[in-house]
Amino acid sequence: MSDADIQPVVTRFAPSPSGALHVGGARTALFNWAFARKHRGRFILRIEDTDQARSSAQSTRGIIDDMIWLGIDWDEGPDPETDDPYPIESQLGDAGPYFQSQRLDIYRAHLQKLIDSGRAYECFKTKDELDADRAAAKAKKRDYRYDPTDMLNASDAQKQAWRDEGRPSVWRFRAPGKDITVHDEVLGEVTVTAAQLDDLIIFKADGFPTYHFAVVVDDALMGVTHVIRGQEHLNNAPKHVALMEALGFDRPKFAHLPLIFNPDGSKMSKRDKAKAARHLFDQIPQSERDAFIEDAIWFSTVGTPDDEKDARHVEITGRLEMFLDKRSDDLFIAILLAQRLKANLPEIDVMDFRENGYLPEVLVNYLALLGWNPGENHERFDQTFLAHEFSLERVGKSNAKFDRDKLRAFNADSIREQLSMDNFESKVRDLVKLKPQYQKYVDVLSDQFSNFTAQYQVRSVTVEDPYVQGAFFVADDDAIVFDDKAVKKVLHKNDGEGLTWLAKFHDELTKLEPWTGEAAHSLIKTFCETNEIGMGKVAQPLRVAISGGTVTPPIDATLEILGRNRTLQRIARCIKVCANP
Numbered sequence: 001m002s003d004a005d006i007q008p009v010v011t012r013f014a015p016s017p018s019g020a021l022h023v024g025g026a027r028t029a030l031f032n033w034a035f036a037r038k039h040r041g042r043f044i045l046r047i048e049d050t051d052q053a054r055s056s057a058q059s060t061r062g063i064i065d066d067m068i069w070l071g072i073d074w075d076e077g078p079d080p081e082t083d084d085p086y087p088i089e090s091q092l093g094d095a096g097p098y099f100q101s102q103r104l105d106i107y108r109a110h111l112q113k114l115i116d117s118g119r120a121y122e123c124f125k126t127k128d129e130l131d132a133d134r135a136a137a138k139a140k141k142r143d144y145r146y147d148p149t150d151m152l153n154a155s156d157a158q159k160q161a162w163r164d165e166g167r168p169s170v171w172r173f174r175a176p177g178k179d180i181t182v183h184d185e186v187l188g189e190v191t192v193t194a195a196q197l198d199d200l201i202i203f204k205a206d207g208f209p210t211y212h213f214a215v216v217v218d219d220a221l222m223g224v225t226h227v228i229r230g231q232e233h234l235n236n237a238p239k240h241v242a243l244m245e246a247l248g249f250d251r252p253k254f255a256h257l258p259l260i261f262n263p264d265g266s267k268m269s270k271r272d273k274a275k276a277a278r279h280l281f282d283q284i285p286q287s288e289r290d291a292f293i294e295d296a297i298w299f300s301t302v303g304t305p306d307d308e309k310d311a312r313h314v315e316i317t318g319r320l321e322m323f324l325d326k327r328s329d330d331l332f333i334a335i336l337l338a339q340r341l342k343a344n345l346p347e348i349d350v351m352d353f354r355e356n357g358y359l360p361e362v363l364v365n366y367l368a369l370l371g372w373n374p375g376e377n378h379e380r381f382d383q384t385f386l387a388h389e390f391s392l393e394r395v396g397k398s399n400a401k402f403d404r405d406k407l408r409a410f411n412a413d414s415i416r417e418q419l420s421m422d423n424f425e426s427k428v429r430d431l432v433k434l435k436p437q438y439q440k441y442v443d444v445l446s447d448q449f450s451n452f453t454a455q456y457q458v459r460s461v462t463v464e465d466p467y468v469q470g471a472f473f474v475a476d477d478d479a480i481v482f483d484d485k486a487v488k489k490v491l492h493k494n495d496g497e498g499l500t501w502l503a504k505f506h507d508e509l510t511k512l513e514p515w516t517g518e519a520a521h522s523l524i525k526t527f528c529e530t531n532e533i534g535m536g537k538v539a540q541p542l543r544v545a546i547s548g549g550t551v552t553p554p555i556d557a558t559l560e561i562l563g564r565n566r567t568l569q570r571i572a573r574c575i576k577v578c579a580n581p
């Protein structure tokens, strides 16, 4: 039987907008997209925003933008082209609205069906009562199970009394009292016994449905034929099937995707950033920690109005303490620590990869390999290949490993082999929109910017690399720090031979006309031939003078990009600063 013996195929990606789109979510979106495209079906983007406290419009926007950036398009859902994705009229598809917060009437109507058929009941148990039940089970060394007896037996008058008292209530689904087996397309049969199925809460006290209820209603009403999602939801599948049966819905097919792990064997998660930041902090010698913390707190209050500074100081101190004690994974604090330590946190969210200069087509290619086997000799491929070849049969059962080095190698290859020079340049330029600190390069390098990116294209692993490796181009001439080792080896060795050539060449260079890479090349060549020395004898001292170190693009191009005045000024300064000891 093929993956798609039900036609037409409808899949969905159903993120909760409570944070950024992370690697695992993007992989789920991609596999749903690929499966729908392969079977010429439809792919839905549904925003699961019933958790009002944790959902935000900003996260929704971020998820939509990240999916657009990745090139994962959807047939139904929020309109990707509009700034405001919420208005129902602008959403794509006939089964909307596609924001769960806009579907409350639909969920209420389905709750009513369950009430009418005796499968849902109102539960007034307070938190204290539930805690007491839990404690009692623990004392008897028994697994806790919710006991519905009191609520099922409560009279209407009693319920009214509770309501009058102002007790909040939730709605629960009466479990079916039988084992439920789900056939998973990847993992095979999964059974949950009757005893393991509790009476699920399906409507919360705030009047919103829970995830379990909304997902079941929506998948059915939107005609979803294949539910493809991460293995963390495997345990939910039997609960969902029980609900589907009670509501008279058809069962979709299920496919649960392998979890994604870090190379060290830990599960890849949003918490990795916090973990990495704490690890960085642990490297700081004990004696320097208090000062470091003071500095970090001070830094975080920069820009706060004077009359709010004290309060901010107290707030950040508290948050930092919680964070270092592992009582929170506060992302703000993690980033603050990393910034002060000039270190990078691991990339987890799609936005991290965007900001750090990965190409979307490379990330898509890499994500596709996380749990899917494209077959022999296929490692590098594009989205068209994926849309033709994707199948659930080739999704693995075991954990996938996120190998950042491999992703970096893919990215470097693509930058070198797939991008035209113009294309690379515009990607480097575009990064300024995400990292405004790089605007300086565009301003300072001005009409040499294309030359700059062209020189770095073959040397770059990411689109950000020209900025990182080429920082010396935009540094103040007086701020170049000469690397000790480089100075010794290139300038001071053999009685300061390097310095001597540098000074002689400097005089020639002042006469260079026009100031182009080509002219510089001939000048160096002639100079070296005349003096019977290798080109390196001039090129290396020049590199140290210009950049402080020994690594730059080809020296002729480097001179052209830097320009006459700055080059000559840097050489003169180097001769002075690095004069033989």
Ligand code: GLU
Residues within 6 Å of the ligand: 014, 015, 016, 048, 211, 215, 228, 229, 233
């Ligand atoms: N909103 C759920 C999540 O983000 C969707 C799970 C599902 O696909 O059923 O995890």
